[in-house]
Amino acid sequence: MNDDSGVNVKGPDSLKGALLYILIGIAIASYGGYDYVQQTEAVRESVEVDATITELDIEADSGTSSNPGADFNPVVEFEYTYNGNEYTGTKIYPADLEQNYETQSGAESAIEEYEQGAQTTAYVSPDEPGDAFLKNQTSNAPIIAIVLGGLFTLFAAVSAVRKL
Secondary structure, eight states, X not given: OBOTTSOBOOOOSSHHHHHHHHHHHHHHHHHHHHHHHHHHHHHHHOEEEEEEEEEEEEEEEOOOSSSOOOXXXXXXXXXXXXXXXXXXXXXXXXXXXXXXXXXHHHHHHHHXXXXXXXXXXEEEETTEEEEEESOOSOOSHHHHHHHHHHHHHHHHHHHHHHHO
16 A cells, blocks of 8 residues: 555565465454453452562563664562462563553553552452452553454455455
């Protein structure tokens, strides 16, 4: 696709390539949907436990030469006990997909309410006691995966139709 904006979007070179891209897009969207359902169930079924924050940090990922923008990831580690067993958790939200931030201040805001060595409340799903999280709410990371996978699939489908 070429227009006056100077943007040139060229899909896969063959119908087989377009079909592969469609499958990749569906897989991304499906995983996002699966993760959203999992985190929704984890929030609904979770129980509170006392936890101690053992580590707080912000990791910067400088990207690659093709994607030079930096992403910032809040890092948190906490210890908790559930049913007499001790565990270490690292999740802020119950989603398996981590939420990245474009600014350091955005990542800092995700963990600003926590302090190293402080007591806090963590949430545990009784079915998966080793997979605790700090915020008993869903994150938007799985929804972003659904949208991106859907858009990827849509563009690949348009490319496939053009190849017919």
